[in-house]
Amino acid sequence: MNKKEKIVQSAIQVFTEKGVEKTTVSHIVKTAGIAQGTFYLYFPSKLSLMPAIAEVMVQLTLKTVIETVDETASFDEQLQQFTDAIFAVNKEHHEIQAMIYSGLASTEHLKEWESVYAPMYQWVSSLVENGQKQKVIRADSHPDQLAKLIIGLTESAAEQIYLYDEEFDQDIRATEQKRETLLFLMNALGYTK
Amino acid sequence: MNKKEKIVQSAIQVFTEKGVEKTTVSHIVKTAGIAQGTFYLYFPSKLSLMPAIAEVMVQLTLKTVIETVDETASFDEQLQQFTDAIFAVNKEHHEIQAMIYSGLASTEHLKEWESVYAPMYQWVSSLVENGQKQKVIRADSHPDQLAKLIIGLTESAAEQIYLYDEEFDQDIRATEQKRETLLFLMNALGYTK
Amino acid sequence: MNKKEKIVQSAIQVFTEKGVEKTTVSHIVKTAGIAQGTFYLYFPSKLSLMPAIAEVMVQLTLKTVIETVDETASFDEQLQQFTDAIFAVNKEHHEIQAMIYSGLASTEHLKEWESVYAPMYQWVSSLVENGQKQKVIRADSHPDQLAKLIIGLTESAAEQIYLYDEEFDQDIRATEQKRETLLFLMNALGYTK
Amino acid sequence: MNKKEKIVQSAIQVFTEKGVEKTTVSHIVKTAGIAQGTFYLYFPSKLSLMPAIAEVMVQLTLKTVIETVDETASFDEQLQQFTDAIFAVNKEHHEIQAMIYSGLASTEHLKEWESVYAPMYQWVSSLVENGQKQKVIRADSHPDQLAKLIIGLTESAAEQIYLYDEEFDQDIRATEQKRETLLFLMNALGYTK
DNA sequence: TATGAATGAGCTTTCATTCAT
DNA sequence: GATGAATGAAAGCTCATTCAT
Secondary structure, eight states: OOHHHHHHHHHHHHHHHHOSTTOOHHHHHHHHTOOHHHHHHHOSSSTTHHHHHHHHHHHHHHHHHHHHSOTTSOHHHHHHHHHHHHHHHHHHHHHHHHHHHHHHHTSSOHHHHHHHHHHHHHHHHHHHHHHHHTTSSOOSSOHHHHHHHHHHHHHHHHHHHHTSSOSTTHHHHHHHHHHHHHHHHHHHTTOOO | OOHHHHHHHHHHHHHHHHOSTTOOHHHHHHHHTOOHHHHHHHOSSSTTHHHHHHHHHHHHHHHHHHHHSOTTSOHHHHHHHHHHHHHHHHHHHHHHHHHHHHHHHTSSOHHHHHHHHHHHHHHHHHHHHHHHHTTSSOOSSOHHHHHHHHHHHHHHHHHHHHTSSOSTTHHHHHHHHHHHHHHHHHHHTTOOO | OOHHHHHHHHHHHHHHHHOSTTOOHHHHHHHHTOOHHHHHHHOSSSTTHHHHHHHHHHHHHHHHHHHHSOTTSOHHHHHHHHHHHHHHHHHHHHHHHHHHHHHHHTSSOHHHHHHHHHHHHHHHHHHHHHHHHTTSSOOSSOHHHHHHHHHHHHHHHHHHHHTSSOSTTHHHHHHHHHHHHHHHHHHHTTOOO | OOHHHHHHHHHHHHHHHHOSTTOOHHHHHHHHTOOHHHHHHHOSSSTTHHHHHHHHHHHHHHHHHHHHSOTTSOHHHHHHHHHHHHHHHHHHHHHHHHHHHHHHHTSSOHHHHHHHHHHHHHHHHHHHHHHHHTTSSOOSSOHHHHHHHHHHHHHHHHHHHHTSSOSTTHHHHHHHHHHHHHHHHHHHTTOOO
């Protein structure tokens, strides 16, 4: 792994462990095992890290989604696998989600958000398009529009469990929330097999 | 207005104007017209402001929702007015949303989130319950569950426009997004008039 | 007890519990059960407390000495009782000793030191004078001079045990130190029965 | 001189000039000619300076003692030179003495006191041991015990002059106090030539 | 007398960034 | 490229003191 990747990985790790507000460049470089100054060879500032982290996180999420979803399965099965994947990533990295929000929001890197998140949108958009082609879901909305709403809904549903909920009985509530989210989604898409 | 309220109001104002990262206690107290030390009479630290701000924002959102929604209107009209209200608040205060996320997430005040957001959940839950009683929406999900998903979906839809999108053509895209969100919601709830 | 005395007593208590550096006027008035502003009705500033505390402490020490020493006993017995008394007070209030040092030293109240400490010096001076009159100790030094050295020696001996030593085996080391101090003193005074 | 030494030296200087209560880290770093942040590279807090200062002061005292005392002189001459040295250091740095007391006392660094003061105790203990070997002083007390008492007595005697006394006629009273202290000491040690 | 909320100067401390090596 | 000691602006926070009640 090269130094730049190492910095991003360490940053994700430290943010996850210590939280956003309390993470410093010093912590990150210590975890990465490099010198303070080396950081600035790869990133012009601390804030410029954020898009890189967001990108890695989106890639990780997309990778998890692709690995979890069986392309040969039916649409409803694929949608269920998709929500499972989103919930799984969120469970592991819920701290980072908040960081991406605030990190991107407080910089001038907002414009990069769309391009960073694009592959994820695209994947879901394709899923929706297939469903429409198979005529198992409604076709009166554009796949891109539906993709946005599906992703927003599923991630916020996961956050409600993993970011704000107490840990007690978390798994049970997660299962319930996933079931409800899927039911909600299927209805929203007008699914009929 | 007492000093504590003044601090929270000023904090919201400054955060909205200057952004999260660049706001300091010093800015807040200057805006509030009080002394630096007075801040610490009411809040033990800077981070402990966050739950108070979140509470005010949720109250403001709920107030906007209540004012916007016509209680005598039909369910579908009420749902549309609800999404309008959420989008309107988000347009005005999108910076604060990110702050609440990161502020709450980075402190140990997460447990307060549920109680802070409770009135909002309750309101939507009642709306859903009415819809179910009128038999215009499906009743195979609990109103509380649906409320969570409705709020999550609508707010994430609004954020996609106001937090991350460019300002160019924002209103047009907002209108479109609202329309799609409402359509999505109506389907998700199995609405039939 | 009037308010002024209450302030001094509370100050001594808080200094003993929390240490010098960490004691605030706020702590003192809370312990005294009075309002913040009331403090300044009795003392013009925080530092002006120090001489009052010193005075009380010296009075307390003298009171302990007078109560402990049997006036009808022989000189060597009285000297032993004196060291016992000094060690006893020091054990109880060692924190205050350091405070008096630094508190008086860092103010412009040093001149008051002599008058505050005068009764103590006088008492020991009388003891010495009696010893000289009874011809059990040497008379080639002035009683006042000897009194100063006796007090300085005994207090520093006590401090070595109670201020800086670890608490483990403290009583044993205190006993030993007292014995050595007394032997040292008796020789220093040229005691012969 | 490295930065750490520079900080300690400057701290001693500023404490001596401005007094304990009024010295700030800001003053110290200005005197040292370094940046504010550099201070915290070497000392985690302001209070953690105290043991380092104490150590330097003890070293300085010991250095003065060693330079002043003629090793080839007789025991009584050496003892006189020792008291001269202690009084000389105290005259120069009486402010620091109070600071060491309060600084060490108000922190959790008390345990370090013994190790900081150890070389001084050792030196006097050796002096005493030599006296005992030459049979010019009594040998019924352990040299370490006597060393403690000698140092405590001499320093408290010096403090009585330089810390609390007025400056008027200070030299005369110092001379007198030194003479009395030496006489006291010689008797205490049972000196016979 | 007594109060205690309010003050604000100034403290300690932090940490993103730089630069000589 | 890599280092890490040094920087210093600026942050969070404290607390002796004041004053309207």
